[in-house]
Amino acid sequence: MELSSPFLPEDLPWLEIAIAIVGVILTYVVVRSTILREDDEAPADYTVPLPEQCKPGWSGTISENPSIKIPRSSAIQCYNPATGQLLGQVNPATPDGIDRAVARAADAQREWATTTFKQRRKVLRTMLKFILDNQEDIATVACLDSGKTKVDAMLGEILVTIEKLKWTIQHGEKALRPERRPTNFLMMYKHNEVRWEPLGVLAACENIKLTSTNSYPFHNALSPIISTLFTGSAILVKSSEQTAFSAAYFTSIARNALSACGHSQNLVQSLVCWPQTANHLTSHPGISHITFIGSRPVAHTVCASAAKALIPVCVELGGKDPAVVLDSVSDYDLEHKVVPILMKGIFTSSGQNCIGIERIIACPGSYDRLIPLLEKQIRSLRQGSSIPSQTEKSIHNNNTNNIDIGAMISPTSFPHLTSLIQSALSQGATLHAGTGKQHIHPIHPHGHYFSPTFLSAITPSMPIATTELFAPICLLQRAASPSHAIEIANFTPYALGASVFGNASSDKETIDMCVQNIKAGMVSVNDFGAYYAVGLPFGGRGGSG
Secondary structure, three states, X not given: XXXXXXXXOOOOHHHHHHXXXXXXXXXXXXXXXXXXXXXXXXXXXXXXXXXXXXXXXXXXXEOOOOOOEOOXXXXXXXXXXXXXXXXXXXXXXXXXXXXXXHHHHHHHHHHHOOOXXXXXXXXXXXXXXXXXXXXXXXXXXXXXXXXXXXXXXXXXXXXXXXHHHHHHHHHHHXXXXXXXXXXXXXXXXXXXXXXXXOOOEEXXXXXXXXXXXXXXXXXXXXXXXXXXXXXXXXXEEXXXXXXXXXXXXXXXXXXXXXXXXXXXXXXXXXXXXXXXXXXXXXXXXXXXXXXEEOOHHHHHHHHHHHHOOOOOEEEEOOOOEEEEEOOOOOHHHHHHHHHHHHHHHHHHXXXXXXXXXXXXXXXXHHHHHHHHHHHHHHHOOOEOOOOXXXXXXXXXXXXXXXXXXXXXXXXXXXXXXXXXXXXXXXXXXXXXXXXXXXXXXXXXXXXXXXXXXXXXXXXXXXXXXXXXXXXXXXEEEEOOOHHHHHHHXXXXXXXXEEEEEXXXXXXXXXXHHHHHHOOOOEEEEOOOOHHHHOOOOOOOEEOOO
């Protein structure tokens, strides 16, 4: 697959292509040579049947009003958000079904807890090899179910999952070794040690309410599975109703890897259910720990439910991530380095990214320089489906890699987004690009597209400045100074990720001041989301969980 992007100037497309190709090749070589080694931990071969909908030539019925709800039925309707094509139906789990899944996982976990790190690494190596060998198919499944582009799927789903597998294989055992702890004079004859033991059966819940979405169905399913299996536990993965189509295929990658290595598939259970049934899972006495990805209001519901059984919960609740642009950035760097990164941070997965850039906070010398650069790039964005129809192939001469931004996974938020934009405009914001409304695609009129929109003159008092948008909307705010930029950055209740852009040589002190004082769990310098691809801890503060 060719990697293309409009985010670099037209005279430098070869640079991004070259970097991408070299990076993929080096990653492949390193993983093959150091991770997939030939010994008793060598990966086993196995297969996972590819859904018929992902095979060449498939063409599904297009719904004029696609929805996951089916009148007079409890089944979940799956469809492609980019086209409206129906993908099939999934029967939701019932309370009895959840009970059986927990019991199966608990039975399998008792034996799995006795396995060695070497046996667990073999399973992860087996999964890693499968993902490397089948990444195009995995990306296709993710695109069909979420409406994203192939590039977004390769980078945001597959690359980060490979990195987590690689890190766990290389460093997982060291992180879980028993730890010696110091003693005191009274107990000097004692040996103190902390041992890490399997928890039992865990649950990973993704976006339990219909008002939430899961824009990373592959990574959000595989990531908790990787950690859970390596620590000797079993897991129930509760996928979002919006991505029910891909849930079984993605979890089968882990389940089949287990069976290929001689272990029980029941260690990984996959289920999808409606919100009214989810409380049965989140309060189940057989669950030892819950991880939840979603919105703050839903997190309160999950935590309250888990409290009934005193189940510990780890939540990741999104953010309103700022990108601070200092005046020390040169004109050249601003156009050729900073703006391309800002574009990726804002519009990756159509803005449906918990660590996506939601606010650009520019100091006076950068603010006016940014407006024409961003306006040009945003106006040139091309929306569409990465799984093109015959009409698209004809229009684009079979070049299927010319889509910059995909669809949104659900249209539920469209009226609210439009209302926020109109409110900002009425309070003095300026619209530079886009319509601030739903976009009716000329080829896919039943897809869920929102016009890529650019607003400047955003002030902290505007609701749009503090509300998580999760959409392809670029907001530009003016700061009077670096200190003021920090104040604006910390104005929202969220504190997940952040970025700071400046001259690392001449303005290091100011950059360090921003990094130190911006309230966030993670900060990138002259980059976006870099911490996510190098095995660093992931998490936020305050309203971000």
